Amino acid sequence: MTAGVPSPAPVPGDGVVEARQVVRSFGTTPALRGADLRVGKGEIVAVMGPSGSGKSTLLHCLAGIFKPDRGEVWFEGRRLDQMSEDARSRLRRTAFGFVFQFGQLVPELTSADNVALPLLLNKVGRKKAYKEAGVWLARLGLGDKGGRRSGELSGGEAQRVALARALVIGPRVIFADEPTGSLDSFTGEAVMDLLVDNARAEGTTVVLVTHDARVAAFADREVMVRDGVVTDYQQVGASRSW
Amino acid sequence: MSIPNMLLGLLEREPSHGYELKREYDTYFGRGRPLPFGQVYSTLARLARDELVTPGEVEPGEGPDRKRYRITTAGKEELEGWLATPVEPEPHLQTVLFAKVVLSLMLGRPAERYLGAQRAAHLQRMRELTELRRGARVVDGLLADHAMFHLEADLRWIDLTETRLAQLAEVVAR
Numbered sequence: 001m002t003a004g005v006p007s008p009a010p011v012p013g014d015g016v017v018e019a020r021q022v023v024r025s026f027g028t029t030p031a032l033r034g035a036d037l038r039v040g041k042g043e044i045v046a047v048m049g050p051s052g053s054g055k056s057t058l059l060h061c062l063a064g065i066f067k068p069d070r071g072e073v074w075f076e077g078r079r080l081d082q083m084s085e086d087a088r089s090r091l092r093r094t095a096f097g098f099v100f101q102f103g104q105l106v107p108e109l110t111s112a113d114n115v116a117l118p119l120l121l122n123k124v125g126r127k128k129a130y131k132e133a134g135v136w137l138a139r140l141g142l143g144d145k146g147g148r149r150s151g152e153l154s155g156g157e158a159q160r161v162a163l164a165r166a167l168v169i170g171p172r173v174i175f176a177d178e179p180t181g182s183l184d185s186f187t188g189e190a191v192m193d194l195l196v197d198n199a200r201a202e203g204t205t206v207v208l209v210t211h212d213a214r215v216a217a218f219a220d221r222e223v224m225v226r227d228g229v230v231t232d233y234q235q236v237g238a239s240r241s242w
Numbered sequence: 243m244s245i246p247n248m249l250l251g252l253l254e255r256e257p258s259h260g261y262e263l264k265r266e267y268d269t270y271f272g273r274g275r276p277l278p279f280g281q282v283y284s285t286l287a288r289l290a291r292d293e294l295v296t297p298g299e300v301e302p303g304e305g306p307d308r309k310r311y312r313i314t315t316a317g318k319e320e321l322e323g324w325l326a327t328p329v330e331p332e333p334h335l336q337t338v339l340f341a342k343v344v345l346s347l348m349l350g351r352p353a354e355r356y357l358g359a360q361r362a363a364h365l366q367r368m369r370e371l372t373e374l375r376r377g378a379r380v381v382d383g384l385l386a387d388h389a390m391f392h393l394e395a396d397l398r399w400i401d402l403t404e405t406r407l408a409q410l411a412e413v414v415a416r
């Protein structure tokens with residue numbers, strides 16, 4: 001399950017989130033074939049690459065949703081891939097925020113319910129949870145939409161509620177997988193503005209999966225995934241090694 | 243456009259006479275705009291002056307084209323530097339990008355790495371424009387958007403070219 005030779009623990013200043021030589025297959029399909037990525041504290045990194053290259057699998061491994069077949073995943077100096085399922089799921093609830101392309105909101109619940117939900121699951125009191133939810137909805141320009149069922153919202157509004165729900169717990173990392181994938185480019189950019197502004201204000205680290213260059217341009221830097229391997233062409237270019 | 247560097251690339255492939263260089267250039271890069279003979283010779287003369295190429299012995303025969311030029315070590319370094327340095331990300335650079343890709347493939351150099359570095363340079367420019375656009379007045383925002391769309395088109399071309407490198411390598415191979 002784990003690599004034979006343990007790597008040294010990351011030194012301070014290393015990545016908050018890090019994948020080292022991560023291998024992950026689905027049956028006989030190799031999705032990741034030795035992926036390396038290190039994301040620093042407060043950094044916003046875009047993970048780009050063609051469809052099927054392994055971007056989502058990498059994000060799921062970094063977030064402790066998938067266990068790698070081989071390799072290591074680190075979070076704040078600890079081996080995420082060696083934690084128990086309980087510990088990982090606690091981390092996902094308390095330290096990570098998620099924004100996906102579609103359907104993470106419960107359509108029958110109101111926006112406020114959806115945003116308060118992660119806090120309620122973390123045993124925050126009802127009153128406090130709804131108050132916090134209201135604050136975040138207002139911050140994302142949805143102050144008047146708290147009572148709406150999320151199923152009745154427009155695509156852009158729903159993604160902003162999803163963003164509020166990711167931010168409400170004060171996550172240390174936001175994992176976003178094609179967060180604007182279902183939106184037109186104007187609405188998508190408004191969502192990206194909010195994501196980036198709030199992440200910067202809170203010092204939140206962001207791993208942003210996207211195939212769209214305009215979306216990636218909101219990040220501090222980008223890496224490319226190809227055939228399950230990560231390439232950082234900014235470094236390749238800078239080193240002029242060829 | 244960088245005709246001197248393109249000629250250096252063709253010369254790194256093999257030493258050549260001016261008229262052969264012109265023919266090769268027109269085949270790969272001319273696109274209906276053939277390189278005038280005069281420009282070939284003046285460019286070769288300048289490259290020779292700068293010691294990036296050396297003319298061989300004068301061969302017997304008629305006309306000015308009796309020297310076979312070969313690239314020097316300094317010429318190879320010059321070429322390497324040109325290929326490895328991303329083009330300034332701005333609209334309308336297809337021709338030079340294309341020339342770099344074709345030459346890299348001809349010379350067995352890693353074209354995909356060059357394209358990767360170019361992609362990074364383009365994305366860096368898009369980041370700057372995105373930053374500029376955030377909170378910009380509408381006029382500046384629209385101008386930035388215009389530049390962004392062009393850069394995006396380049397990026398698509400880079401992605402597409404990357405998936406076609408093997409095919410292109412076959413075409414430019416001898």
Ligand SMILES: Nc1ncnc2c1ncn2[C@@H]1O[C@H](COP(=O)(O)OP(=O)(O)O)[C@@H](O)[C@H]1O
Binds near residue numbers: 052053057058
């Ligand atoms: N749950 C799954 N079951 C089977 N194959 C999968 C699954 N998830 C991903 N894959 C495969 O793994 C590869 C990488 O997929 P993915 O990480 O989703 O790529 P991307 O997000 O870059 O489009 C693809 O070949 C995909 O078909």
Ligand SMILES: [Mg+2]
Binds near residue numbers: 055056057
């Ligand atoms: Mg995906």
